Amino acid sequence: MKKIINKPENLVDEMCSGFFAAHSDSICLDYENRIILRKNKNKEKVSLISGGGSGHEPSHSGFVGYGMLDAAVCGDVFASPSIMQIYNSIKQVENKNGVLLIVKNYSGDVMNFDGGAELAREEGIDVETVYVDDDVAVEGSLYTVGRRGVAGTIFVHKIAGALAEKGADLIAIKKIAEKTVKNVKTIGFALSSCTNPNSGNPIFNLEENQMEFGVGIHGEPGITREKAECSEEMASRLMAKINENIRLESGDEVAVLVNGLGGTPLQELYVFNNDVTKMLNKLNVKICKNFVGDYMTSLDMFGLSLSILKLDEELKDLLFSDAYTPALKMISTINY
Amino acid sequence: MKKIINKPENLVDEMCSGFFAAHSDSICLDYENRIILRKNKNKEKVSLISGGGSGHEPSHSGFVGYGMLDAAVCGDVFASPSIMQIYNSIKQVENKNGVLLIVKNYSGDVMNFDGGAELAREEGIDVETVYVDDDVAVEGSLYTVGRRGVAGTIFVHKIAGALAEKGADLIAIKKIAEKTVKNVKTIGFALSSCTNPNSGNPIFNLEENQMEFGVGIHGEPGITREKAECSEEMASRLMAKINENIRLESGDEVAVLVNGLGGTPLQELYVFNNDVTKMLNKLNVKICKNFVGDYMTSLDMFGLSLSILKLDEELKDLLFSDAYTPALKMISTINY
Amino acid sequence: MENINIEDIKKIMCIISDIISENEKKLSELDGVIGDGDFGYTISKGFKAIKDKINKNDEDDTSKLMKSFGMIMMKNCGGASGPLWGTGFINVSDFTQGKEVFNLKDISGMIGSFIQGVKKIGKADLGDKTFLDALIPAYNSMKNDVEQGEVNIVRSINKASKEAEIGAEKTKEMVAKKGRATYLGDRSLGHVDAGAYAIALLFKEITDKLPSEN
Amino acid sequence: MENINIEDIKKIMCIISDIISENEKKLSELDGVIGDGDFGYTISKGFKAIKDKINKNDEDDTSKLMKSFGMIMMKNCGGASGPLWGTGFINVSDFTQGKEVFNLKDISGMIGSFIQGVKKIGKADLGDKTFLDALIPAYNSMKNDVEQGEVNIVRSINKASKEAEIGAEKTKEMVAKKGRATYLGDRSLGHVDAGAYAIALLFKEITDKLPSEN
């Protein structure tokens, strides 16, 4: 198995410890509950929690810090954290201003976060939840659980986190989070499966020159299996699918996230970013910012996802507000 | 071929354009010469240039900005930039304070950077060069070109860049760069080769469960081919090899860089970081900072390198000085 | 065997735990085909903790024991399985309050309340391609046995096990309406649901492992 | 053929460019074994630009043409090859200053000055497992021919080509002392140097493609 790990059953604990070792200047670790917490708590603001199965690093631990999350809860690989983990995370960050949970829309995640929230509410804690479902790959008459939450979640962390930092109340933050969810669409593709650390096997198998279009971030197979095409062609296919759902018009302003799935070199993400940028320029859509890198991965999967977030003045302002986390740092206040 | 690119011969140009599209707030691009330049030039300081073959992203373009480099020059994949590219980059950043070239020690890179420097010197520009040779894999009576420069180069960018930002003169900066080189040692291993974008083939072939110990960042084979071991065992082997060269003692202070080679998930880098941290703790060596992520990659290679930089007060101070570049941001002056 | 008590329940739960541990890889593999490949790991992690709890031997009230199982699932297991099985056990705990001896009717009632718990949180029903598609037919078979006057526990479970197997098999013909396999749409056709397979397996192996007297 | 002029040189350089382009993949492959797999790409990029320059047909002075080749290599080719071949051509340019017609002695002198340029910048010599291990023996053979009174260019190149081949073959028995293969230590043994292979190939194919009269 092509993995740099020790015993698979210790993987998440060791990862959390290794993360803590690297970022102990800005985060704390509740090892028992696998919760990454912001060190310099701002007690005067609504607290934001996200989390999910592990295997999506730097999500979500990497986004704990100023201007984004107050806590990230780590489940086993590809399994949502448990009800008690969520409950404990809420207990640890609540400060009378209320708590917002940012949950990727998967049955497992929803049940666990809802369960944890319920337990906290029984103790009088004000908890709200926003469900992220930005993946436009999944759809059709058959879907009964809604769309999946994928890389667009990072924008929700960023924007809701910025508003929280400004001191807004829970309802306002929930509202802006939901607006962000509404405005962001994502779709991805993979040229290889990821390797499950427990079994050591790929979750699906792709022939040379095949790609899985619309792949999920847990190795769930995508919409279709097709011949792999060049970056430009892939950019145009992903854009087309997103555009079906978000209708970009000349003059629109957007943020772009070219997200690597874990095994993709930065080099190729930049090549793809170039193709997407050219395409949006042609549509006369203004890109206010391109994020390029690994934000929401799927273990060692080779592939990428494209997210487009439609911006208005409010979202833009929050997107460009300062953030200082292990995986995303944006400082506008110093003029370097 | 498992690559998200267009025509291989346009790869580097498109990557540069995609990089520029993502970071045009802080960098400029000389497309013709493939030079990434700092946008807000500080004309009152010595200029720092680095570069090399492409395929090592985010190196070196990602480190152009406040507190690190003024320019990065991009060669073809795994081929040093040419003499004229180097010459042009010097011309573009020189400002009467002199220019320091930070060169990874490969014959090709050395010949081209020296050639470029020579042309610039003929025009009266003050150019000095530091050669980075941190890779302890290569050695023995046979080596006549010296050791290779690998991930430790990032520390040279960081520390020399910080001193330059403080206004020191060329000789002082060269001196600190050389001290950094002396104090940093690196070694890596790979569980897979990288894939050459021109041929579409892996540069070497590894059986399942084999690893290349001491691998280079251009897919150059390593010291030995061995059975792949768990993270802990690998950490101890890399540490042993580094320790042969740097003799860590109780009470020493170091910075650690756990560097992904391009195809390695962050999750595993953190697991490995945990093992290294435990090991250094046991030696009673104080880790002042762990850097964990992709800093000096080798296309899509699956593997990592470990760098240890021995610190004194001077190096520590410079290491922790502010930097604000696409790939490394450290801000101590804001207390988040 | 017409009655069981808490000690029997503990034994049975240990057997279940072992069956799941032994089949962990297989269950994850099945989940990998149309899900995300973690079901075996998640569920066996939970049942290992349940076995640990039993081995501590610090609980002699069945309802409290069931509640602790529920909490264990909700603490140790995330994914879909943690809340589903956790809520199932919590419901069983309510059902068994005050009871000490369990005949076939009680046992079928326990399974029924487990199902209720699962439905409450998961909102799935027969035909949605979940483990309920194996568990509900098995439960119905036992409930039917009780109505027919059957008292032999092993014989009834044996019969139920056949229904569980048929139910699991039928999930192959279903398009998923709940859980991760829904994202596949029609592509979930032809593949068994991992959870349903697990239920069928449990019933089958328990039948083999329980003392067969009649 | 006893004399050539700038037009012949241009033709020969175009032939060289084509040979290298056709063998790009092979050359990169060889570099991949004990180097980093980019030699074919780098060198053919340079020679394509050289061919473009020739096709522009804007230079009728051999020395200036050679200088432009050197500059092209130093602009378009990085890696080790750019500076080595670039400095080689610059040295040839110095050598050919003022010359218009080239006999065998001049040609062997051009190769000699090319070698000098390469040595100046690369500090390698015979036995270091570089392309000099093919080029120097070929040059020596031609120099020797000149001393022996040979005047036929094609015949001499033909002969030199054998030496180049032997030289290239010998690199297999060498442990690299220059270039990227040095990092391998003894593991470079048994493999031909990509640059030496390229030189042998060029001599061989040029021999085949030049009008063979004697």
Ligand SMILES: Nc1ncnc2c1ncn2[C@@H]1O[C@H](COP(=O)(O)OP(=O)(O)O)[C@@H](O)[C@H]1O
């Ligand atoms: N809403 C639901 N109700 C009942 N069972 C469900 C539901 N969703 C999923 N399941 C069952 O759970 C199994 C998957 O469990 P698990 O792998 O832990 O979940 P996840 O999808 O979070 O990885 C499925 O095979 C199915 O039997």
Ligand SMILES: Nc1ncnc2c1ncn2[C@@H]1O[C@H](COP(=O)(O)OP(=O)(O)O)[C@@H](O)[C@H]1O
């Ligand atoms: N110092 C040197 N002197 C002469 N030839 C050299 C030297 N170093 C390398 N070479 C030649 O260059 C070839 C490799 O060229 P290239 O692939 O462009 O270099 P790089 O090692 O930078 O990738 C080698 O096969 C060898 O023949």
Ligand SMILES: [Mg+2]
């Ligand atoms: Mg899961």
Ligand SMILES: [Mg+2]
């Ligand atoms: Mg090279």
Ligand SMILES: [Mg+2]
């Ligand atoms: Mg699952």
Ligand SMILES: [Mg+2]
């Ligand atoms: Mg090479």
